[in-house]
Amino acid sequence: MCTSANSFMTTTYLEAIRQGLWEELERDPDVFLLGEDIGVYGGAFKVTAGMLERFGEQRVVDTPISESAIVGAAIGASFMGLRPVVEIQFSDFISCAYDQIVNFAAKCRYRWGAGVPIVIRAPSGGGIHGGPFHSQNPEAAFVHTPGLKVIAPATAYDAKGLIKSAIRDNDPVLFFEHKALYRRIKEDLPEEAYTVPIGKAKVVREGRHLSIVTYGAMVHVALEAAQLLDGEGISIEVVDLRTLLPLDEETVLASVKKTSKAILLHEDTITGGLGGELSARISERAFEYLDGPIVRIAAPDTPVPYSPPLEEAFLPNLSKVVEKARWLHRY
Amino acid sequence: MGVGLAVAGDPALESARGHGAEQARQFFYYMSMMREVEDRIERKLYRQGKIVGGVYVGRGQEAIPVGAGLAAAPDDMLFPSHRDMALYLIRGVHPRQIFAQYMGRIGGLTRGRDGNMHMGDLRLKIVAIISAMAASVPVAAGAAFAMKYKGTRDVACCFFGDGATSRGDWHEGLNLASVQRLPLVLICNNNQYAYSTPVEKQMACANVADRGPAYGIPAEIVDGNDVFAVNSAALRGVEHARRGLGPYLIECKTFRMTGHSAHDPADYVPNHLWKTWGQRDPIDRARDVILANQWAEPEELTLIESGIRREVDSAIEWAENSPYPDASELLEDVYER
């Protein structure tokens, strides 16, 4: 029998985040967690299960329902040398802490030189029939906020490596965890400790004919589409942004310059979404390389509906991506 | 389910004085209907996979929406929380619409756009729940502002849990309403848990009602499992607000006889609490009071219950036959047509 049985077990996205948090709590006594129902209950999604038992009430703090106070208190504690990791129960409720995040945390370093080393974890995304208040992808508002870092991992490996980097980072980091990935994807993780750098995208599949630039749960949709279209002789490159702010423009532009065609794919609604920003950068800096229009695939401009046929029509999916990719390839 | 003797010493007997047979039966009907509808949703339809989204029920708390909802006049605005299904029933929403809402069908109040109790209808003067806890408190204050502005004698009744009182919106809403002396009745279901968080981790004061005076708002505490007591308190609150005396806060002490939602086994709740509060079931208590006062024969109550079951059976059938919305509806109604 293998002595370290754990190391060879495949790890879910959820478990990867849990491991990352756990290892940082073990490594640095200044790291602590706070949020609603994260202690006794282990979190609404059980990401912090067992942490109260291991690290105690001082480091795993069950708070009142007070998002603004939770984030504000995290900022204050960070000034005193602690490294708070906040859980917002659903990213839909991050709006309740908007002022503390956007008007305070994000502007501290620039205004008066104070770093705010906090992490705000927020389960986000649809596909779980959560309806308008338990399915949103609020990242774009924060990508529009200089001073924040915004992360949206797509794989278990990156989720673990990035949560660890986020905790060690000296600026405020928003960490959007996609709920639909929590238990759906898994992979073998390295036995040894590792981190994944913030601000670096990754080419997760090489291709020649067109690039799909995406992040979060949509990375898997893009990969599925690439796999399927490979059979039709269409070779697709998939770029996983991993960090949304600061954007790794270099990797995106390199891919688009190579393939000459770009699809920008996200689950967030289309207007004001990240696709528009990426599109602008591509046309500003790689226009002469393009052999076709830049294509955005995103959710339409509506709230996230609850009923399955509506939600299915709302979310970008394999068939929508395949159809657009075929069209762009022919262009 | 005791008869006569079991009720001896129940303070509900005292609080039922001044209430009559017809009203007591109405309380019994709405509480039983809410229980039956929610039992079917949580214990049948959800487990059968017919409800794909979240399910939050008010088992054990029925006396609060029923007692308070019937204290409001039809023109008063209601702002329910997620465990207040009876408010919808009282305002004329049919159980079949509630089932269809939960199942994401077009027969639901939101035509499948939202689920569970996240629904409203301005014609019925019932405002859709805002999922962010306590966000409805300032909104209710605004409705009350408009009532005062227009010189109507209506009031706004806003419902929330103990956990919601930790949000800034709650405090801002109370303060604004009090400063402006708005006709706002605030009704708290203190069911002692917010998800897994017990009330002592939610607030350091003993009662939600203790927070009222800090804003200059009179507050009282009632037995939230005694529908007669809740109704009387709500009538006092409504009267206070109607007379232009400003907001009024009522804390109903109760217990959530279920998990936070259908997927939560609530094993963080100590057994003795289930036991103690199981003996204070608001429907059983109302039944005992009704029988003790001879406001109905036992057979009449049984008849009410079997009528409810039949009504619910056909409501579920109706809802299951209600179609799903067509994908072509997705883009409609983001703005006025």
Ligand SMILES: Cc1ncc(C[n+]2csc(CCOP(=O)(O)OP(=O)(O)O)c2C)c(N)n1
């Ligand atoms: C601002 C906000 N944060 C978190 C949540 C997630 N959430 C939904 S219900 C709930 C507990 C609510 O407790 P309470 O207000 O006491 O009402 P109860 O469910 O006990 O009736 C939580 C934390 C939310 N809906 N809104």
